[in-house]
Amino acid sequence: MLKLATLLVGFSLLLSGCALFNTGGTNLKAENMTLEFWGVFDASDAYDEIIAAYSQARPNIQIKYRKLRWDEYEKELLEAWAEDRGPDIFMVHNNWVGKYQTKIAAMPAVLKVPWLKQEKGAFKNRSVTVVDTVNMPSLEEMKDLFVPAVYGDTVRDGQIWGLPLAVDNLVLFYNRALLSASNVVAPPKTWNELVTMTGQITKTDNGKLVRSAIAMGTANNNNRFFDILSLLLMQQGALTVDNNGKVILDQTKAEKALDFYLDFAPRWQSNGNKILTTAYTWDDSVAPEATDAFIQGKLAMMFGYIYQWPFLKAQAPNLDIAVTGVPHMVEGGADINKGVSINLANYWLLSAAKKTKHANEAWDFIRFATLGRSRTVDANNQEVIKLRAENYLENNNGNYAKLRTPALNELISKYQKSNDQRFQPGLGQVLTAQSWYRGKDAAGMENVFKQAINAVIYENKETREVISGLWQAIQGINF
DSSP: OHHHHHHHHHHHHHHHTSSSSSSEEEEEEEEOOOEEEEEOOOOOOTTTTHHHHHHOOOOOOEEEEEOOOOOTTTHHHHHHHHHHOOSSEEEETOOHHHHHGGGGGOSSSSEEEEEEEEEESSOOOEEEEEEEEEOOOOOHHHHBOOOOOHHHHEETTTOOOOEESBOEEEEEEEEEHHHHHHHHSSOOBBBHHHHHHHHHHEEETTTTTEEEEEEEEEEETTTTTHHHHHHHHHHHHHHHEEEEOEEEEOHHHHHHHHHHHHTSSSSEESSEEEETTTTOOOOTSSSHHHHHHHTTTOOOEEEEEEGGGHHHHHHOOOOOOOOOOOOOOSSSSTTTTTTTEEEEEOOOOEEEBBBBBBBHHHHHHHHHHOOOOOEOTTTTTTTEEEEEEEHHHHHTTOOSSSSSOOOOOHHHHHHHHTTTTTHHHHHHHHTTEEEEOOOOHHHHHHHHHHHHHHHHHHOOOOOOHHEEEEEEEHHHHHO
């Protein structure tokens, strides 16, 4: 009777997908499970190869990826968690870590991951639970593994809250033909050079702009205004962050940075008169958005991110589009703050949801995708070892559809040596790219800056008054 009971228990375990045998020395049992992975922008094919390889390594774990639209992403996340559903793994913007910290399961130092291994028995195959012990990166190892921005963004309260596959940084796109037609040999390396170029490139017809040098100065029709102004503030040393993550604003330096940004657009008096600034080249009449003007050949230069390059080429195949680094305060890339080059980082992290019932497995997949390696044999029977993050960077087909800059230091070195021109501008800046924490309401912070710009342009406010109000508004934001 006892033997029969034992057999029934064993049989029920096998039916449920749990293993009767455990080679890991623990009581953990492997379950068949599907982990939901939610992302934004990336189609599923960006992860197909990584997901397939993971399911092969962990046969009992399936990963189901869902792409959401940017404008619905946060709303969907919060609604799903409120209803006790939603993803096990989700993408978090580098500026959202503090905002979503209570929604994330912090990365454990060590994972215990049970998985099912099929073994051949004397009479029939059996499923055996194998428990892998996986050491995750320490805080110090994070500094060695990833580019500097990652540590600053992902480490809070002594814990790690996400790992990236790529790290983008702000770059400058330019139209070679428009620069040449304006007798400009090369894109600007400094902000002063940019000001000089605006006079050469800008064209008006009966007071209306018909060709602009660069999209700067406004907030309503330039979706990169916050990034550009953030870069200027950081390069000036006007915006820093203390050890508690609170923003410190040097109001004198901030006023200078804001004035510079605003110089590229007109200012309107209360009587409706337009005051043209020294570097006037852009206003709300040019186009609804900077990207539209650039694609139409009416804008010579535009700030953006390297992932946009394929889109720009596809939308404007006849334009000779190139990309370079952003301008700096002085020649050679140095900026006022500490005399070093400062660039702006912008990227996404993979994190495990706090509400997941499978945090170990979720973090195991994140580790596999961002730090794992594949081993294959080439035509010469030589072993080829490759980081799985490269699958994501190369978009499987090696085309331009999802161009990204690596996050791993090891891949930075590899891509620099390859001299792949698609990546060089971003690679040249990624080690000096930084970001700053915008509080728990990043959209609210951006809106505060937008209101400051519009107050000067449309309400004839003084920049000093606006900066003072900006500082008060920043202090009121929940950090």
